Amino acid sequence: MVKIVSIHSFRGGTGKSNLCANLAVFTALQGNNVGVVDTDIQSPGIHVIFGLGKKTPKFTLNDYLNKKCKIKEVAIELTKDLKLDAGKIFLIPSAMDASEITKILRNGYEVDMLSSGLDKLSEEFNLNYLFIDTHPGLNEETFLSTAISDVLLVIMRLDEQDWVGSAVTLEIAKKLEIPKLGIVINKILPGIDIKKIQKEINKNFKVPVAGAIKYYDELAKLASKSIFIIENKEHELNNDINVLFNFISSD
Numbered sequence: 189m190v191k192i193v194s195i196h197s198f199r200g201g202t203g204k205s206n207l208c209a210n211l212a213v214f215t216a217l218q219g220n221n222v223g224v225v226d227t228d229i230q231s232p233g234i235h236v237i238f239g240l241g242k243k244t245p246k247f248t249l250n251d252y253l254n255k256k257c258k259i260k261e262v263a264i265e266l267t268k269d270l271k272l273d274a275g276k277i278f279l280i281p282s283a284m285d286a287s288e289i290t291k292i293l294r295n296g297y298e299v300d301m302l303s304s305g306l307d308k309l310s311e312e313f314n315l316n317y318l319f320i321d322t323h324p325g326l327n328e329e330t331f332l333s334t335a336i337s338d339v340l341l342v343i344m345r346l347d348e349q350d351w352v353g354s355a356v357t358l359e360i361a362k363k364l365e366i367p368k369l370g371i372v373i374n375k376i377l378p379g380i381d382i383k384k385i386q387k388e389i390n391k392n393f394k395v396p397v398a399g400a401i402k403y404y405d406e407l408a409k410l411a412s413k414s415i416f417i418i419e420n421k422e423h424e425l426n427n428d429i430n431v432l433f434n435f436i437s438s439d
Contacts (some may be wrong), residue, residue, distance in 0.1 A: 190310035193436050194320040194337040196330070198353030200231070202343040203374045206407070208321045209237040210417050211436075214429045216267075216275035220316035223263070223309055225249065225280040227302070227333055228323040232282035237412050238266055240281065250283040252305055253297040259305035260312045270418060278313055299332040306336070317436075326356065335364045339436045341398055343372045346385065358395055370398030370435055377403050398435040401428045 195208040208224065216222040226234045226249065235241065245264060247257040263278045270277065310318055320337065322330050334340055340361050344350040354371065361369055371389055376382060386397045404425060407416050417426050 190315045190318050191339065191436070192306065192318045192320065192337045193339045193341065194322055194334040195341050195343065196322040196334060196357065197324045197343040198326070198350060198357050200324045202324070202345055202350065203401075204324065204343045205234045205321050206237060206412060206416070207343060207372065207374060207401070207432075208319055209234055209415055210425070211429055211432055212277060212317070212319045213270065213272070213415050214417060214426070214433055215317050215319075215436075216272055216277040218433065219274045221276045221278075221314050223278045223280065223306075223313065223315045223318040225306065225309075225318065225320050226282040227320055227330070229282045229297075230323050232284060233412070234321045235279060235281040237415060238279055239269060239414060240264070240279070245281055248281050248283040248288070250285075250288045250291070253301060254291065259309050263309060263313065270415065276313070278309075278315075280309065297329065299329060302333055303336050326353075326360070331360060331364065334361070335366065337366055339368045339370065340366045341370050341372050341432070341436070342395075343374050345375050346373065346377075346380065355393060358393055368436075369395045371395055372398050372432065373400045375403040376400060396435075399428060399432040401425070 195204055197204045212222050212224045224234065226232050247262045249262055251257045252259050252262050262280045265276065265278050267276045306318060320333065322334060342354050342357055344354040358369060371393060373385060382400050386400060389397055407425065410416055417429060
């Protein structure tokens with residue numbers, strides 16, 4: 189049975205896609221078959237982190253939503269490219285073509301079709317986990333797609349706009365009755381009392397803190413060029429990601 193995990197944030201710049209990509213790879217390395225779907229159709233980019241920035245896929249999620257192909261034709265297996273020694277990983281990218289982006293923005297898409305596609309994808313590739321990298325912000329299609337999730341992780345920085353926006357996001361998510369909600373505090377600067385912040389967030393949001401990740405200069409310098417944990421297996425970030433994995437995998 190596949191577990192669907194949506195990764196969302198109120199604003200861009202929170203490190204959402206980087207976190208999603210690294211968490212997905214970490215999950216595969218635990219021996220799982222993993223799918224990653226880029227539903228950030230307005231500003232797609234997770235494919236760059238997976239090393240596909242200069243490649244043009246035969247089909248994209250946009251093509252599937254426009255009924256030009258089957259969902260399995262969009263999936264790109266990256267297991268060998270990432271040299272994973274356990275599990276499998278598949279990416280379902282969104283189009284970078286301006287006309288395709290505009291078409292979806294103008295016409296929208298059928299959320300039921302996306303949901304049906306995710307079911308077919310999970311069955312076709314025997315997925316254990318399916319990660320959805322969402323479009324940041326508050327919009328109907330994003331929330332309708334996250335409503336099918338088993339777990340929703342809301343990524344936030346210690347920024348007043350993130351704080352206020354995440355509160356609204358979580359209130360909506362609670363109304364959607366998503367089974368499991370968690371907050372991930374990302375890019376925590378040095379000198380911050382993490383335990384104090386976690387207690388404050390638990391008190392104010394009434395949602396558990398799934399993880400607290402410090403700002404890592406070396407991750408920032410990588411500039412989304414690749415999956416950080418693959419090249420830095422002993423780095424502290426692996427421990428942070430492990431905490432998130434334990435959160436999403438526990439019942």
